[in-house]
Amino acid sequence: MAEHVTEPEDKQREAAPAGGVGIPDQGARFSRDGETEAEPRRPREAIFQLEKVVVSYGPKPAVRDVTFDVGRNEITALIGPSGCGKSTLIRCLNRMNDLIPGARVEGRVLYHGEDLYAPNVDAVEVRKRIGMVFQKPNPFPKSIYDNIAFGPRVLGRKQNLDETVERALTQAALWDEVKDRLKTNAFGMSGGQQQRLCIARCLAVNPDVILMDEPCSALDPISTGKIEDLMMELKREYSIVIVTHNMQQAARVSDKTAFFTVELASDDDHRTGRVVEFDDTEKIFTNPADSRTEAYVTGKVG
Amino acid sequence: MEAGSTTAAGARAVPSLGAARRRYGEDVVKGILILATFLSILTTTGIVVALLVPTIEFFGDVGVWEFLSGSKWTPLFEPPSFGVLPLLVGTLLTTGIAMLVATPLGLGAAIYLSEYARPRVRKTIKPALEILAGVPTIVFGYFALTFFTPEILRGLFNADVNIFNVLAAGIVMGFMIVPTVASVAEDAMSAVPQSLREGAFGLGASKLSVSLRVVFPAALSGIVAAIVLGVSRAIGETMIVLIAAGQIASNSIDPREPHYSLASFIGATAKGDVPTGSTEYKTIFAVGMLLFVLTLVMNLISIRFVRKYRQVYE
Ligand SMILES: Nc1ncnc2c1ncn2[C@@H]1O[C@H](COP(=O)(O)OP(=O)(O)OP(=O)(O)O)[C@@H](O)[C@H]1O
Ligand SMILES: [Mg+2]
Numbered sequence: 001m002a003e004h005v006t007e008p009e010d011k012q013r014e015a016a017p018a019g020g021v022g023i024p025d026q027g028a029r030f031s032r033d034g035e036t037e038a039e040p041r042r043p044r045e046a047i048f049q050l051e052k053v054v055v056s057y058g059p060k061p062a063v064r065d066v067t068f069d070v071g072r073n074e075i076t077a078l079i080g081p082s083g084c085g086k087s088t089l090i091r092c093l094n095r096m097n098d099l100i101p102g103a104r105v106e107g108r109v110l111y112h113g114e115d116l117y118a119p120n121v122d123a124v125e126v127r128k129r130i131g132m133v134f135q136k137p138n139p140f141p142k143s144i145y146d147n148i149a150f151g152p153r154v155l156g157r158k159q160n161l162d163e164t165v166e167r168a169l170t171q172a173a174l175w176d177e178v179k180d181r182l183k184t185n186a187f188g189m190s191g192g193q194q195q196r197l198c199i200a201r202c203l204a205v206n207p208d209v210i211l212m213d214e215p216c217s218a219l220d221p222i223s224t225g226k227i228e229d230l231m232m233e234l235k236r237e238y239s240i241v242i243v244t245h246n247m248q249q250a251a252r253v254s255d256k257t258a259f260f261t262v263e264l265a266s267d268d269d270h271r272t273g274r275v276v277e278f279d280d281t282e283k284i285f286t287n288p289a290d291s292r293t294e295a296y297v298t299g300k301v302g
Numbered sequence: 303m304e305a306g307s308t309t310a311a312g313a314r315a316v317p318s319l320g321a322a323r324r325r326y327g328e329d330v331v332k333g334i335l336i337l338a339t340f341l342s343i344l345t346t347t348g349i350v351v352a353l354l355v356p357t358i359e360f361f362g363d364v365g366v367w368e369f370l371s372g373s374k375w376t377p378l379f380e381p382p383s384f385g386v387l388p389l390l391v392g393t394l395l396t397t398g399i400a401m402l403v404a405t406p407l408g409l410g411a412a413i414y415l416s417e418y419a420r421p422r423v424r425k426t427i428k429p430a431l432e433i434l435a436g437v438p439t440i441v442f443g444y445f446a447l448t449f450f451t452p453e454i455l456r457g458l459f460n461a462d463v464n465i466f467n468v469l470a471a472g473i474v475m476g477f478m479i480v481p482t483v484a485s486v487a488e489d490a491m492s493a494v495p496q497s498l499r500e501g502a503f504g505l506g507a508s509k510l511s512v513s514l515r516v517v518f519p520a521a522l523s524g525i526v527a528a529i530v531l532g533v534s535r536a537i538g539e540t541m542i543v544l545i546a547a548g549q550i551a552s553n554s555i556d557p558r559e560p561h562y563s564l565a566s567f568i569g570a571t572a573k574g575d576v577p578t579g580s581t582e583y584k585t586i587f588a589v590g591m592l593l594f595v596l597t598l599v600m601n602l603i604s605i606r607f608v609r610k611y612r613q614v615y616e
Contacts, residue, residue, distance in 0.1 A: 099499075127505070132500075138497040138500065140501065140502070151507075154506070155506055155507075202504070
């Protein structure tokens with residue numbers, strides 16, 4: 001993997017533990033079992049392990065029975081009909097649901113083997129390592145430069161800020177388009193540029209995992225293509241989880257796919273999502289085990 | 303598709319478009335609303351005219367420059383002197399002290415309510431704050447005179463203050479203004495889209511960073527509007543200054559001393575027995591005009607900021 005790493009990246013990651021190409025140095029504090037770091041090139045190494053995860057906003061679960069792994073340097077796609085809990089689930093991977101009063105997570109969410117919801121885990125620390133890109137581009141009402149520099153600034157990483165900004169924008173394939181107007185307001189950018197800015201903003205804090213909740217749903221096909229290329233590029237260094245409604249997108253970019261479905265309770269109208277099938281993307285799209293998966297990916301329902 | 307189906311449904315719902323009917327109820331309501339609008343415009347115009355006429359007459363007796371730059375205010379003495387500066391000093395002093403109190407407390411409360419408080423807490427505290435904003439200012443005035451000066455300033459802090467002093471009036475006026483500042487600033491901060499907060503949290507920002515570095519700047523124009531609104535309330539405040547700061551026009555900026563202000567002079571003189579039509583009587587209107595202009599300027603600034611702030615997210 002190291003051969004893909006670009007020059008500045010090498011410098012940046014020098015401090016990382018040996019072999020920790022995909023894990024930034026800060027990630028080390030989360031991995032209690034040294035095994036993962038001793039053997040970084042095992043065929044498939046799990047960044048996240050989810051076991052029987054249930055997320056609820058009220059008395060009844062919004063999504064349940066979620067059991068799958070997210071591998072390092074892989075793109076994992078979450079697909080399924082609206083309301084099946086994809087956003088709910090992806091938001092519990094970086095404890096974003098903590099912000100919603102009443103949201104609860106049960107079951108186990110392991111991140112590098114460590115329970116994300118253990119009482120001693122600080123949600124703010126978690127989010128430094130697990131970045132998030134949202135459905136609607138949400139740049140801050142600041143300049144392009146200040147948007148990218150925001151993360152490093154609040155995390156107190158103020159040295160070489162110019163370098164960090166340039167590297168993040170370059171990684172997000174945006175540098176050439178904006179290098180002459182770094183001081184202008186980010187609201188003046190196109191939607192596709194704003195979304196890549198949000199990706200760059202996330203890269204600037206040097207995360208371990210990037211979560212993307214329908215990052216292309218507000219974009220045109222050309223911008224979408226650019227972001228997909230970008231994801232393929234980024235997966236060399238990062239692990240990515242993406243929610244998408246676009247079957248072609250899931251098939252094109254992801255390595256693994258989790259298919260969710262939504263079930264209506266018979267007694268009331270409560271809907272609960274669950275994972276029906278999780279497998280290699282190729283298998284999900286060509287030879288799924290469950291008939292519901294097949295119906296969904298071939299466009300017969302949903 | 304959406305638009306198409308709506309039109310189709312609309313066409314179905316109205317078989318004949320020719321059956322226009324006069325809705326008299328609506329005409330009546332519309333009439334009342336127009337009346338109300340004109341009445342408020344009329345009242346404002348009336349006030350301005352009523353203020354303007356004696357003010358112009360006043361400036362026939364006293365020079366504008368003498369009024370604005372004179373530092374001696376003794377309109378009721380012989381010989382009278384009409385320098386408004388001492389009143390202006392009193393107004394600025396009490397307003398300054400009040401804002402030193404109201405700005406940090408009000409913005410702190412706003413940040414707490416908008417960013418930290420749980421929804422239920424916010425739903426209880428916000429109306430309570432707004433009720434506090436409705437307490438008559440005379441109550442605050444007596445609170446300042448009979449409790450704050452003797453018990454707090456003299457008692458607790460051992461301060462060597464006159465029983466009538468600017469400090470107590472200013473601080474208590476600040477308390478009075480806190481709800482106004484907090485409420486308007488809280489509205490501005492709550493209007494900042496949740497997606498901005500999530501973006502910042504997603505980068506590993508703490509709650510404090512999100513509040514101070516994302517929400518606060520994004521709501522800045524609304525926050526400035528809140529402060530300006532507070533300032534214009536402070537400038538116009540009559541009762542607290544009248545009761546707690548005494549009625550002595552001076553050029554001193556010592557907050558332990560008594561002071562007069564534009565508004566408290568009007569309050570005191572208007573209830574006195576100056577003969578109608580005299581120059582002394584007209585001073586009330588000249589000072590009122592000055593006050594009106596000051597508050598108007600503050601409110602115009604405030605409106606500008608609010609407008610700018612609306613442009614960002616709507
Ligand atoms: N903040 C919330 N409070 C209460 N219920 C919520 C909240 N967010 C989501 N839900 C509920 O949880 C369920 C799953 O919603 P979620 O947004 O995760 O679905 P989704 O799969 O992302 O759908 P979509 O594809 O439309 O984005 C829905 O029934 C929704 O109503
Ligand atoms: Mg969603």
